[in-house]
Amino acid sequence: MENYKLLTILPEDLETDDYILNEEEKEINNNFILIYLIKNQNEISINYQKPIDFSKDKNQETIIRTDNGNYKLKVFSIKGNLIEETTFNPSNEANFEIIAIPNYSNFGYVELENLLENKKEELDLSPISVCNENNICEAGEEEKCPLDCPNIKNINYPQTTFIQQDTDNISTQSISTITPPQNYFFQIIILTALSLLTIALLSFIIIKKLRK
Numbered sequence: 001m002e003n004y005k006l007l008t009i010l011p012e013d014l015e016t017d018d019y020i021l022n023e024e025e026k027e028i029n030n031n032f033i034l035i036y037l038i039k040n041q042n043e044i045s046i047n048y049q050k051p052i053d054f055s056k057d058k059n060q061e062t063i064i065r066t067d068n069g070n071y072k073l074k075v076f077s078i079k080g081n082l083i084e085e086t087t088f089n090p091s092n093e094a095n096f097e098i099i100a101i102p103n104y105s106n107f108g109y110v111e112l113e114n115l116l117e118n119k120k121e122e123l124d125l126s127p128i129s130v131c132n133e134n135n136i137c138e139a140g141e142e143e144k145c146p147l148d149c150p151n152i153k154n155i156n157y158p159q160t161t162f163i164q165q166d167t168d169n170i171s172t173q174s175i176s177t178i179t180p181p182q183n184y185f186f187q188i189i190i191l192t193a194l195s196l197l198t199i200a201l202l203s204f205i206i207i208k209k210l211r212k
Contacts, residue, residue: 032058035073035110035123037097044071044090044097046112046123058100063088070116075101078108078129087115105144105157106131131157 032055036047063071069087077083083104090097101110107125114120131145132138138148146152 061100074111076108
């Protein structure tokens with residue numbers, strides 16, 4: 001009789017939001033997020049049973065970052081803006097991989113892409129986001145969210161630069177769209193004069209005919 005290894009998973013292990021820690025735990029380990037990946041015959045995917053953990057450092061990362069990697073991880077803000085992306089290859093670990101990313105205040109989700117197979121999967125990280133970017137300064141945002149609390153200066157806030165760039169582009173496009181040509185004023189004067197001249201000429205013709 002063959003020997004089989006059985007994997008036992010407790011019901012509490014299947015919770016989809018088991019990575020939501022309380023505020024005290026977040027404050028203790030708030031430097032990096034460790035994303036857990038499952039490896040199956042050197043193909044990796046997101047471990048949805050235990051998706052992430054908080055860490056003080058990124059020394060537990062196992063993946064090999066490289067520009068020519070077969071996998072790409074993209075990090076998006078809660079508004080869907082790209083914060084960062086990195087390409088990597090699996091390491092020599094037998095059945096798991098770990099990738100470490102900064103613990104951004106405005107997490108939305110991460111996207112794992114298998115570049116060889118053209119496969120993508122997403123992991124929602126909005127439950128651990130501190131900044132909801134709704135333009136309202138709410139409790140808990142006072143020290144970390146400059147977009148919602150304009151008086152706050154957080155040099156580590158990832159989306160400030162991107163959003164400012166987008167705003168500048170929109171403003172430039174609006175200005176270029178509504179700005180009239182340089183001779184616009186003179187065109188109005190000429191059209192007005194021609195209209196008045198036409199009206200005067202018609203009036204003269206009508207009056208001349210009535211007098212006959």
